[in-house]
Amino acid sequence: MTKRQSKKRILLQGNEAVVEGALAAGCRFFAGYPITPASEISEVLSVRLPKIGGTFIQMEDEIASMGAIVGASLAGVKSMTATSGPGFSLMQENLGFACIAEVPCVVVNVMRGGPSTGLPTNPAQGDVMQARWGTHGDHPIIVLAVSTALECFEITVKAFNLSEKYRVPVIILSDEMVAHTRETVTLPPHDEIEVIDRITPSMPPEWYIPYKNNSKGVPPMSALGDGFRHHVTGLVHDVRGFPTQTPHEIEAFISRLFRKVTQGFHEIQITQSYLMDDATVAVIAYGSVVRSAQRAIIDARNQGVKAGLLQLTTLFPFPRHVVENVLKQCRFVLVPEMNIGQISREVKRVNQFGTHVEKYNRIDGQLITPDEICVKLLTTLG
Amino acid sequence: MPKEVTKLIHKYLRHDKTFPHVWCPGCGNGIVLGALIRAIDKIGLQKDEVVLASGIGCSGRMNVYVDFNTLHTTHGRSLTFATGVKLANPSLTVISVMGDGDATAIGGNHLIHAARRNLNLTAIIINNQIYGMTGGQYSPTTPYGSYASTAVYGHIEHTFSIAELTATAGAAFVGRGTVYHVTLLQKLIEKAIQKRGFSVVEIMSNCHIHYGRRNKMGDPVTMLQWLKDHAVPVEKAREMTSDLPEDKFTIGILADVEKPIYTEEYQKIRDQSTSKQ
Numbered sequence: 019m020t021k022r023q024s025k026k027r028i029l030l031q032g033n034e035a036v037v038e039g040a041l042a043a044g045c046r047f048f049a050g051y052p053i054t055p056a057s058e059i060s061e062v063l064s065v066r067l068p069k070i071g072g073t074f075i076q077m078e079d080e081i082a083s084m085g086a087i088v089g090a091s092l093a094g095v096k097s098m099t100a101t102s103g104p105g106f107s108l109m110q111e112n113l114g115f116a117c118i119a120e121v122p123c124v125v126v127n128v129m130r131g132g133p134s135t136g137l138p139t140n141p142a143q144g145d146v147m148q149a150r151w152g153t154h155g156d157h158p159i160i161v162l163a164v165s166t167a168l169e170c171f172e173i174t175v176k177a178f179n180l181s182e183k184y185r186v187p188v189i190i191l192s193d194e195m196v197a198h199t200r201e202t203v204t205l206p207p208h209d210e211i212e213v214i215d216r217i218t219p220s221m222p223p224e225w226y227i228p229y230k231n232n233s234k235g236v237p238p239m240s241a242l243g244d245g246f247r248h249h250v251t252g253l254v255h256d257v258r259g260f261p262t263q264t265p266h267e268i269e270a271f272i273s274r275l276f277r278k279v280t281q282g283f284h285e286i287q288i289t290q291s292y293l294m295d296d297a298t299v300a301v302i303a304y305g306s307v308v309r310s311a312q313r314a315i316i317d318a319r320n321q322g323v324k325a326g327l328l329q330l331t332t333l334f335p336f337p338r339h340v341v342e343n344v345l346k347q348c349r350f351v352l353v354p355e356m357n358i359g360q361i362s363r364e365v366k367r368v369n370q371f372g373t374h375v376e377k378y379n380r381i382d383g384q385l386i387t388p389d390e391i392c393v394k395l396l397t398t399l400g
Numbered sequence: 401m402p403k404e405v406t407k408l409i410h411k412y413l414r415h416d417k418t419f420p421h422v423w424c425p426g427c428g429n430g431i432v433l434g435a436l437i438r439a440i441d442k443i444g445l446q447k448d449e450v451v452l453a454s455g456i457g458c459s460g461r462m463n464v465y466v467d468f469n470t471l472h473t474t475h476g477r478s479l480t481f482a483t484g485v486k487l488a489n490p491s492l493t494v495i496s497v498m499g500d501g502d503a504t505a506i507g508g509n510h511l512i513h514a515a516r517r518n519l520n521l522t523a524i525i526i527n528n529q530i531y532g533m534t535g536g537q538y539s540p541t542t543p544y545g546s547y548a549s550t551a552v553y554g555h556i557e558h559t560f561s562i563a564e565l566t567a568t569a570g571a572a573f574v575g576r577g578t579v580y581h582v583t584l585l586q587k588l589i590e591k592a593i594q595k596r597g598f599s600v601v602e603i604m605s606n607c608h609i610h611y612g613r614r615n616k617m618g619d620p621v622t623m624l625q626w627l628k629d630h631a632v633p634v635e636k637a638r639e640m641t642s643d644l645p646e647d648k649f650t651i652g653i654l655a656d657v658e659k660p661i662y663t664e665e666y667q668k669i670r671d672q673s674t675s676k677q
């Protein structure tokens with residue numbers, strides 16, 4: 019008889035909630051390098067992982083951390099690393115390897131002010147475009163943003179699931195504010211958490227073609243040492259994994275990388291609407307700004323403005339269709355961000371409807387407050 | 401004997417799509433690959449339990465030809481991937497093949513920390529004293545005063561000694577061989593793979609195309625002869641009363657120490673942390 023697990027209410031900061039999510043999703047390997055404001059993720063995992071047979075290692079830098087998690091994932095173990103801006107810059111090289119070799123892994127970037135060493139202890143959202151395009155070359159990638167400790171838990175689970183299902187690295191963008199704010203979080207019982215594992219080959223090894231296309235565009239993935247010996251490389255490769263320079267093989271390969279993600283748009287693109295049903299004015303926000311925006315739209319409604327909020331959890335692939343619907347529905351859309359306007363450019367890019375889109379930005383290491391958003395809505399509307 | 405070689409080739413080389421290989425005629429890399437295959441065969445490892453990792457450069461292309469679990473990583477990062485693989489599955493035999501630029505320039509930090517950490521990995525470093533694949537630029541092992549495509553006026557930097565560097569950094573086993581002394585090379589690789597702990601084999605090799613030609617060292621045979629003439633067995637060097645001349649180097653086992661290996665130490669942490677729950 020197993021005792022039915024119950025819900026657990028605990029006080030967690032965002033970084034700790036990421037750890038809970040990772041462990042619930044089956045993460046058993048973590049490699050990292052100390053950096054503010056992400057270090058708590060390393061510290062807590064260094065305590066927790068060995069207790070459950072997992073492995074924590076502190077590497078010599080973030081380049082090595084990223085390499086190690088790709089290696090561990092290739093050996094069949096769900097893996098994660100966590101960092102902030104400067105470390106995220108160093109990870110881009112091996113992140114590209116994970117993209118081209120289709121190695122599932124999760125990278126948490128707890129954003130702080132940049133560029134360079136920037137503002138280590140202040141929140142910011144300046145790494146959005148880096149998360150999308152940081153590693154060189156055309157590549158698909160999934161970028162998710164979190165705004166609360168609960169989301170840190172839920173979205174980390176989701177990140178592992180998407181990464182495993184689509185064999186693509188997933189970036190979680192947190193920020194200093196979300197990471198260090200302590201909140202009561204109700205964790206679901208373990209048996210209620212959906213955990214997805216990568217598909218492993220079911221055919222005999224001699225029939226296994228490691229990068230062969232299929233209807234999903236996601237080939238089954240063997241683990242190093244399990245009998246399905248093949249070549250894994252950062253070079254563009256053919257279906258067997260061997261380097262190729264044949265144009266039609268290159269084209270087919272890169273296309274499949276994109277197609278596998280495109281085909282999954284319906285479940286990859288996560289958004290949440292607040293008071294949008296009758297809204298004529300909308301805020302589009304992500305990360306910690308969502309918290310201020312939730313309050314701001316209520317304040318605006320109290321002033322007689324039918325305001326709503328679209329929260330983007332998935333930033334990339336950019337949830338174009340949902341954003342387009344908001345742009346069609348509203349006469350004014352405000353995009354507040356703690357950067358000079360990275361997602362607002364994406365919103366403007368898909369705005370084919372003549373909707374008035376404005377950005378509202380803070381680049382001083384401070385949070386955007388509900389008042390600021392509300393005032394901006396009211397003054398723009400006159 | 402040729403029969404034996406043919407058997408090994410058929411057993412370990414991939415027959416599909418990977419040949420002809422990228423190496424220039426006379427390259428030392430083939431000799432290293434031969435020694436590696438014979439060492440693995442002699443130890444009796446199963447192909448499934450061997451992971452051969454590599455970085456970027458001429459050495460980086462080695463693993464595509466052999467029928468192991470092969471992992472061709474990014475420039476200089478081979479050991480970081482190998483670290484992840486080994487920690488995730490300690491039962492695998494993980495060997496990382498690198499070049500001198502790969503291992504000691506871009507990957508220098510990873511190399512010394514891997515040596516210090518003492519995971520049970522084997523690093524095979526082919527030292528041809530030049531960046532071959534990119535066209536003969538100077539590397540951290542290009543000798544002072546020699547010429548390279550980025551040192552046409554003569555090289556003004558001083559070299560790393562890979563073997564001494566890794567021994568000082570804490571490697572449990574360090575050997576140096578050459579592509580001339582093939583029997584010794586195979587033995588060193590065998591010992592390195594079997595060593596419990598981080599092991600390094602530095603292999604002095606020839607790049608007659610990019611290093612030899614520029615430095616008037618002749619054809620591959622002449623360069624192998626040079627290796628023969630300048631290698632001094634370490635036992636002999638220890639008996640010498642004077643210092644080794646600067647253009648000579650020692651070969652043989654340069655370091656062999658016992659120290660706790662990382663995966664076993666980590667298992668203790670697992671056991672300890674579970675009991676403290």
